[in-house]
Amino acid sequence: MNVDICFSPALYKSYSLDQNEHIVVVVDIFRATTTICTAFKNGVGNIIPVATLEEAKEYKQKGFLVGAERNVKQCDFADFGNSPFQYTPDKVKGREIVLTTTNCTHAIDVAQDASTLIIGSFLNISAVAAYCADSVKDVLIVCAGWNDRFNMEDTLFGGALAYILQKRGYYATSDAIRVSLAMWQEAQLNVADYLKNSEHIKRLEANGLNDSVEYCLTQDITDIVPIYSKLSRSLSAQ
Amino acid sequence: MNVDICFSPALYKSYSLDQNEHIVVVVDIFRATTTICTAFKNGVGNIIPVATLEEAKEYKQKGFLVGAERNVKQCDFADFGNSPFQYTPDKVKGREIVLTTTNCTHAIDVAQDASTLIIGSFLNISAVAAYCADSVKDVLIVCAGWNDRFNMEDTLFGGALAYILQKRGYYATSDAIRVSLAMWQEAQLNVADYLKNSEHIKRLEANGLNDSVEYCLTQDITDIVPIYSKLSRSLSAQ
Numbered sequence: 001m002n003v004d005i006c007f008s009p010a011l012y013k014s015y016s017l018d019q020n021e022h023i024v025v026v027v028d029i030f031r032a033t034t035t036i037c038t039a040f041k042n043g044v045g046n047i048i049p050v051a052t053l054e055e056a057k058e059y060k061q062k063g064f065l066v067g068a069e070r071n072v073k074q075c076d077f078a079d080f081g082n083s084p085f086q087y088t089p090d091k092v093k094g095r096e097i098v099l100t101t102t103n104c105t106h107a108i109d110v111a112q113d114a115s116t117l118i119i120g121s122f123l124n125i126s127a128v129a130a131y132c133a134d135s136v137k138d139v140l141i142v143c144a145g146w147n148d149r150f151n152m153e154d155t156l157f158g159g160a161l162a163y164i165l166q167k168r169g170y171y172a173t174s175d176a177i178r179v180s181l182a183m184w185q186e187a188q189l190n191v192a193d194y195l196k197n198s199e200h201i202k203r204l205e206a207n208g209l210n211d212s213v214e215y216c217l218t219q220d221i222t223d224i225v226p227i228y229s230k231l232s233r234s235l236s237a238q
Numbered sequence: 239m240n241v242d243i244c245f246s247p248a249l250y251k252s253y254s255l256d257q258n259e260h261i262v263v264v265v266d267i268f269r270a271t272t273t274i275c276t277a278f279k280n281g282v283g284n285i286i287p288v289a290t291l292e293e294a295k296e297y298k299q300k301g302f303l304v305g306a307e308r309n310v311k312q313c314d315f316a317d318f319g320n321s322p323f324q325y326t327p328d329k330v331k332g333r334e335i336v337l338t339t340t341n342c343t344h345a346i347d348v349a350q351d352a353s354t355l356i357i358g359s360f361l362n363i364s365a366v367a368a369y370c371a372d373s374v375k376d377v378l379i380v381c382a383g384w385n386d387r388f389n390m391e392d393t394l395f396g397g398a399l400a401y402i403l404q405k406r407g408y409y410a411t412s413d414a415i416r417v418s419l420a421m422w423q424e425a426q427l428n429v430a431d432y433l434k435n436s437e438h439i440k441r442l443e444a445n446g447l448n449d450s451v452e453y454c455l456t457q458d459i460t461d462i463v464p465i466y467s468k469l470s471r472s473l474s475a476q
Contacts, residue, residue, distance in 0.1 A: 010246075010248050150417075155417070173437075198416075
């Protein structure tokens with residue numbers, strides 16, 4: 001099997017023809033996929049990702065709980081922003097939550113044609129690796145990035161996941177995944193230090209929203225793998 | 239001033255709003271921008287880059303010399319393929335040549351709105367750096383990539399160019415350019431060895447077209463900077 005990485009939702013279509021039988025792992029370390037994994041750890045029933053604010057507002061008017069973020073900030077109309085710490089058990093347990101974020105829900109939107117689409121973060125990385133390896137399918141990691149641009153933290157997750165999958169017999173041969181692996185090998189002993197000057201950490205700091213950075217880089221807090229259903233257009237726990 | 243890098247033509251539009259006053263440096267190390275720089279070193283008058291085979295064939299029918307490559311191979315109807323060694327002084331001196339390649343002319347096409355668009359390769363890297371630094375403008379390196387995917391060799395060139403520009407006072411702060419710089423710092427002592435397992439070198443080897451790899455990685459063979467004119471839609475020597 002093969003593991004590869006797509007650095008931006010805008011590049012997905014250059015990979016999509018190959019993806020009939022692939023598992024797509026969508027990642028947005030700061031902070032949406034970390035937040036999604038946290039919500040499932042805290043018992044959320046399911047999460048409906050939507051790409052646009054308009055859709056999110058429509059759901060809000062229908063009475064749904066809604067998480068909505070643009071440019072790191074919580075939208076006025078929403079119940080939650082994009083901080084994992086907001087999605088506490090008392091607020092989310094057994095609930096259905098609609099979520100729209102700047103980059104992650106866009107990535108899910110462009111990759112929704114994948115035969116299998118799952119959500120990865122450092123919080124569930126070993127569970128994601130086990131799910132992929134047990135499936136015996138090729139894996140494509142799709143980075144949410146930032147406004148379609150490359151970012152370090154999603155790429156590092158890709159390198160970390162490929163590092164585990166290589167031990168399970170996966171090949172990692174593309175230029176993109178080899179660079180991701182090299183980055184992970186350099187960063188793994190101190191990921192927070194490696195990322196300290198990265199664009200999105202600076203963006204979070206500038207908005208006083210960097211309280212969850214250390215948490216977002218913590219491995220294996222949960223073994224839940226959120227899976228996207230094309231039928232219900234929602235994420236549920238594996 | 240700032241230097242940044244766009245890993246694929248498909249990502250260009252996420253940068254293009256900022257580019258009014260930028261210099262765009264298009265790079266396709268294996269082999270199109272190396273070939274373009276070689277042709278100018280060997281005295282070509284100007285080069286008309288076209289994105290499609292149809293345009294190239296029309297020019298051929300009008301009597302133009304045409305270079306045309308798809309998937310590393312020379313097209314049947316063309317006078318040249320994409321090997322720099324084909325563009326010898328006896329064939330190109332003073333001539334006007336039409337060129338279409340799998341990735342490079344597509345990159346030129348998507349970035350043609352830039353206020354200044356120049357061609358970079360290791361062959362003219364110091365001249366490109368000097369041109370940029372003397373202009374006192376921000377620089378965006380646009381990698382031709384491979385079918386819109388990331389590649390190592392164009393990224394390494396970006397890291398090498400940023401490394402020089404940092405010494406001339408440029409900032410290199412985006413995640414993408416910082417990764418490119420880190421790659422260059424690791425690779426610079428033996429670039430051929432760093433790239434030996436890269437996707438495009440394998441692709442060239444599989445087609446018996448890897449004879450120019452060492453040449454493509456040679457620095458500062460020429461001080462010519464090919465510049466794109468929006469008016470004439472062609473490249474000429476600076």
